[in-house]
Amino acid sequence: MEFYSMAFIKFKGEQLFDGYHLLNDKVLICSEEGEVIDLVDSADAGEEVNELEGIISPGFINCHCHLELSHMKGRIMEESGLVDFVYGIITQRHSSMEEMLDAIDKAETEMLDQGIVAVGDICNNNITAAQKQKGRLYYHNFIEASGVLPELAPVRFQHSVDLFREFSLQYSIPVESNSIVPHAPYSVSTELWESIIHFPGNHLFSIHNQETEAENEWFRNKSGEFNRLYSQINVDTSSFQPTGKSSLRSYLPRFLRNQSLILVHNVHTHEDDLQFSKTFSSDNEISWCLCPNANWYISRRMPPLDKLMENDCRIVLGTDSLASNYQLSIMAEISRLQEHFPHVSLETMLRWATTNGAKALQLDQLLGSFEKGKRPGVVVIKDGNAMRIL
Ligand SMILES: [Zn+2]
Structure with a gap:
């Protein structure tokens, strides 16, 4: 069942840093305004996940x-x-x-x-x-x-x-x-x-x-x-x-x-x-x-x-x-x-x-961290560089 509405944006990197730890196999779900909705296991993330090279991190x-x-x-x-x-x-x-x-x-x-x-x-x-x-x-x-x-x-x-x-x-x-x-x-x-x-x-x-x-x-x-x-x-x-x-x-x-x-x-x-x-x-x-x-x-x-x-x-x-x-x-x-x-x-x-x-x-x-309700910005880190993606 697709639990999360399509209006949400989902990100998955090679790894995800949640503000505290580097995690594997996690998907970040945000609203279009950048509010953190959830951080879930890949298996529970449903469809339309943006898969990116590099590490997903808060701003x-x-x-x-x-x-x-x-x-x-x-x-x-x-x-x-x-x-x-x-x-x-x-x-x-x-x-x-x-x-x-x-x-x-x-x-x-x-x-x-x-x-x-x-x-x-x-x-x-x-x-x-x-x-x-x-x-x-x-x-x-x-x-x-x-x-x-x-x-x-x-x-x-x-x-x-x-x-x-x-x-x-x-x-x-x-x-x-x-x-x-x-x-x-x-x-x-x-x-x-x-x-x-x-x-x-x-x-x-x-x-x-x-x-x-x-x-x-x-x-x-x-x-x-x-x-x-x-x-x-x-x-x-x-x-x-x-x-x-x-x-x-x-x-x-x-x-x-x-x-x-x-x-x-x-x-x-x-x-x-x-x-x-x-x-x-x-x-x-x-x-x-x-x-x-x-x-x-x-x-x-x-x-x-x-x-x-x-x-x-x-x-x-x-x-x-x-x-x-x-x-x-x-x-x-x-x-x-x-x-x-x-x-x-x-x-x-x-x-x-x-x-x-x-x-x-x-x-x-x-x-600072991907916790529900925060709007920390979403960044992808690749080859020692960072890029803001939300
Ligand atoms: Zn100074």
């Missing part, structure tokens, strides 16, 4: 991007190291509005084509807002504040609040999809930090974490390459007091209870940092976002994946921006990790790209 979650930097593709040399990369972003980010908007549109289309359905996107201005309003992808907008001069904290914070209001009111992006976040531990004064964490409704944070060892040196004893960066851009750092501890150990206790965090990069996160972070995991849900292609681009380094896995960290994936990447593709991030960590299974990495990412962006009621 991918890109937990870290800077869509507004898309026009900077190829501008900054590879292997520059983080400090010179940051300097390059500060000094080379300007372009004509036309060029920037065109690059944003192309970058978003690339993400869609590569099976990405949701993005955690860093925003310093409003130039991505009109694109986001089209609703082609889900976004959580992390409105980024930075500034090491304590006297500038009120102005910098007000700029972020204005941007938050613009996204929420003028562009009608739901309030809960926007947060004000600190750029990085080394770029935010104590005064600015306090304003950010106490901003009403701020429940989900993203912060660039330990992307370079220089960040730890800065916090431990105010030494290392950040001195060079701040003197290059003429910033007075006399108000910064070193803590004698690593970056993560210095700033993690300064978040409030129940604030969820996405820590991005973690290339120089060490075992004692991971142990320390566990004392916060009951109060603060922490996701560890890896952007391996950006790390490769900037410093030819990889994050300590085995240590993160041994410590049961919730790993998620991000592309970072086109300023430090060759493309915006989660499958390309997985390929880079597979190259360096061949002992980690594809099933595990797909979990980071789907269910874990959806939890990190607090979109798991809708995205």
Whole structure:
């Protein structure tokens, strides 16, 4: 008996990844609008099954991007190291509005084509807002504040609040999809930090974490390459007091209870940092976002994946921006990790790209897995590439 109406669409791949496990001999049944109706054994699926080569998977979650930097593709040399990369972003980010908007549109289309359905996107201005309003992808907008001069904290914070209001009111992006976040531990004064964490409704944070060892040196004893960066851009750092501890150990206790965090990069996160972070995991849900292609681009380094896995960290994936990447593709991030960590299974990495990412962006009621009622998008993975099919 044909149980499922012909209005449903059925997919069968060589394998199916449901958001948790790679399964054999399963058929996904969706409505035309993409709602998951059921996941059944092939024998129970009836007729008209679309049989595809490759692995069927829920759409991918890109937990870290800077869509507004898309026009900077190829501008900054590879292997520059983080400090010179940051300097390059500060000094080379300007372009004509036309060029920037065109690059944003192309970058978003690339993400869609590569099976990405949701993005955690860093925003310093409003130039991505009109694109986001089209609703082609889900976004959580992390409105980024930075500034090491304590006297500038009120102005910098007000700029972020204005941007938050613009996204929420003028562009009608739901309030809960926007947060004000600190750029990085080394770029935010104590005064600015306090304003950010106490901003009403701020429940989900993203912060660039330990992307370079220089960040730890800065916090431990105010030494290392950040001195060079701040003197290059003429910033007075006399108000910064070193803590004698690593970056993560210095700033993690300064978040409030129940604030969820996405820590991005973690290339120089060490075992004692991971142990320390566990004392916060009951109060603060922490996701560890890896952007391996950006790390490769900037410093030819990889994050300590085995240590993160041994410590049961919730790993998620991000592309970072086109300023430090060759493309915006989660499958390309997985390929880079597979190259360096061949002992980690594809099933595990797909979990980071789907269910874990959806939890990190607090979109798991809708995205990340093939469970009844969700609309996670349907992707087929073949030869290391992904393609959105629903
Ligand atoms: Zn970034």
